[in-house]
Amino acid sequence: MAGAVLLPLVLLLAAGCGTFAQEYPPTGVDQLTIPTPSPNPADFVAGVDNPWLPLPAGGVRPVRVTRPGLPVAEGAVTVLADPVEVAGVPATAVRTAVGATVATDYFAQDTDGNVWWLGHDDPVPALSWRAGTAGARAGLAMPATPRVGDGFRRALAPGVEERVARVVEIAPEEPRAPEQVVLEVTSPLDAAYEARETYRRGAGLVSRSGSEGLQRLD
Template sequence: MTRGTRAVRRLAAAVVVAGALPLALSGCAGIGQPAPYDSPGINGLVVPTPTPDPDDFVVGIDNPWFPLELGATQALEVTRDGAAVGSVETTVLDATQDVGGLEATGVTTVTDLGGARSTSTSWYAQDTDGNVWLVGADDDASGGGDWRAGEDGAEAGLAMPADPRLGDGWLTRDVPGRARASRTIEEQTSALLQVRDEAGTTTRSVYEKGVGLVGVTDLDAGWTAAPGD
């Protein structure tokens, strides 16, 4: 696999956490024996948090479970019961943007399902310990509108901890007027994580260390999404 291909696969990680699209990929459940509780997990983190301190953050996102490479793009094919039902195109924006004093990385998702098209951009920032936070979104997909952490009661949530730990659960955002979004680590090995997301719909996502998202199951809608041939 080329470096460019790896970057393309990583991009899909932003889709689920933003809540912009309930994707699915069959065969995700059951990734093997859980890893032991040998990491600090989310200990000491305040999740959600309304005002992240810029001094605690870095530029760029290289968390091995959630890497985002500027300019990376991907096209995903969405299917249900073996039939194509739409597509998803994701792009990591070429430049960061100031979000509450943080140098945030944006990921834009364009979804076309049965001719219904929507666009959203989610903004992520990584702290000095390697935890990745969702700090804002520009969203027409859910009808919730735009939000930024620290504005109008919106609080940043955790997208991916630096040290994932089996059983840990947390909020990925807390925004007035929207369903509270949360995720829980259901299974874990040294190379794979399986997490369950609740944000109006229920999804199950699998992440590969060093790659990012490799599969998602929408437990409610039952459709799948994966890179096309």
């Protein structure tokens, strides 16, 4: 996802009895319904330029994935030039290719600068979802202005994808402008899943570490 690109929020989660009927109350993301049941195309802009998750069309970044007991895998994350319509919204498509595995995620930015995750196409069909289909809803990938303590759902696809993120660190502290945001991510579908994601201003996701190993984007 991407980066400039958000590495596939492809954290392969097993289907289960999640809490998809519940709303996750944000702790600081004001006036947003997360996940959103029906995104309005008029609320979105072309492209994604949130400073914490910029997705410039044509952007390419190398990615390196390290998992316990497995060889290091390398690949690339590419922001595709042409938008793809998801739930009526022209979404930015981000393709992640690591080894023989290729997955695509879809993001869109609203008029306030918040970035939403609208879907995921996975080589395993059962792990694919798109907002507006089979009860799936778009969640928040990155707020326009992250604040420590903010909590929000990343996605809500019944039995397929359910993830909750919380902002746990913004550094350095004032008076200097923050250059890094750290999120902790969990999933009600998988109690063992946890990840710590680090985003750098102007670059986007630079690392994700946790139960599924370590992913780094250069």
